[in-house]
Amino acid sequence: MNESRIQRVVGIDAGGTRTRARLADAATGRTLGEGTGGPGNALSVPAAALVRHLTEALRGALGPGAGPPAAVVAGFAGGGPGGGREKALAAVEAALAGLGAGRAVRVDVRGDAEVAFAAGPGTPADGLVLIAGTGAVGARVRGRRMVSAADGDGWLLGDAGSGFWLGREALRAVLRALDGRGPATALTEPVAALCGGLSKEHVVRFAYADRPVRLAELSPLVVGVAAGGDTVAEELLDRAAAELTSTVGALEPRPGEPLVVTGGLLGPGGPLLSRLTDRVRPLGLTPAPVPDGLPGAVALARLLA
């Protein structure tokens, strides 16, 4: 077993953009080291790349020497049940072994919803979590395990109220303004600039030119135009918040239970946070925004150790 004086644990938050790892004192939770690596979505990142990105993040967090940590908990986007859990677990174990830290370590792999929920105030065990970034998913957690989910169906079928959804709806609003199906909007000018011209053909060509999910990059533009007072953009943010509220509603919320929210749209200061807060108040819920799931992964690792 670990013979160093302090028992150490590692939390990992592996998302679609990057992988973060944090080394902490198991007794106090104090951070001892951090590292970052490439994308860590357990479904979309190939196995070899997943090991490499985890190794980058773990190397930074563990630092030189000092032996294996007592426990590792890793939350993966796409790492839930029915997702890439086995692949993610194998990747974590391979990365730890490659760093000479694989011996006698307890490893647990979770979906991103579970570590995000555990990042909530007081490391709650039961309640709801809602993530809205590029995608959108809600989950009910019981005993620190996800027991049901709503949406998270991806850009083609769902992720209603997500960054992708906002970007796609912004393009649709511009197309509707251009062909007379919808009202004029201040979204038109910046979208036309992005698409290289002010016509439906330009917008359509832009949209189909690359991976659909990249339309999520348009969501800050919607937020900015809405801040300028554009009614169409404001309505898109309202509709996004309404969709996310409907996702929460599908989880049969109970008044007063925890609702942890995160992701680019709902983290601290996120552009949909106040709109969501207003809408879930009648359900007896108060969103607790967290920047990401990393502290939750650390908290779960401390419990595991």
Add this chain to the structure above:
Amino acid sequence: MNESRIQRVVGIDAGGTRTRARLADAATGRTLGEGTGGPGNALSVPAAALVRHLTEALRGALGPGAGPPAAVVAGFAGGGPGGGREKALAAVEAALAGLGAGRAVRVDVRGDAEVAFAAGPGTPADGLVLIAGTGAVGARVRGRRMVSAADGDGWLLGDAGSGFWLGREALRAVLRALDGRGPATALTEPVAALCGGLSKEHVVRFAYADRPVRLAELSPLVVGVAAGGDTVAEELLDRAAAELTSTVGALEPRPGEPLVVTGGLLGPGGPLLSRLTDRVRPLGLTPAPVPDGLPGAVALARLLA
């Protein structure tokens, strides 16, 4: 010039599924020959394949010998302004030349909306056309030329009320039924059978496994389940008809003007035809369904000759 006794013209209807050509007597419109070839979408089919499919269709229509036709009009999906008109024109000319029928022929390439409109009763010159098949687009035609369009924005951004739209919404309705965001629906059982299992994971995996546009193949299933009295499926058909009505409305319809409708959902006996008819009646419009644009292409070729 053509020295045979009868002056002959060719109409071509080139769609996403197949290309059809018809040889007709320029004076009477009587059909003299027909041929069919592979897909003819001017945007998505590569140039060499487009020439090959046009050659197949033209060879069948022209038959052996008999010299070049006086005029050829070809309507192409994706062949409108801003689309693949130049590519389509070059392909028609290459196919005619390859068949030894290129000399002294007048050739005109149109978008599918123009030939579909010309297929309406009495070969109208001015009015509206609405196509709802795999995709959905509306257009205003003046002097047999399209002057404005609504929707036709493709599966990612639009085609509201199309076959793709119905198929995607059917999967979404099943996902919402499965995770509690929506009501139970009789769509669930046949969709689960198609997806290989009764879970959100099965439906999501099916949807992302191949080209999104293939979801249009689910639209007959929606029609069938709606016919069985399922409220959710009926509402999808109602919403599709409402979306198509909105597309017509964006063209600023005038009471009493022609509205030619076609495509799998709106042709004669099409599953959305009566719903659309009810909805456009308050606008003073009566849809005239036609099976396809081929007779319109022939009519335009007779006018050209």
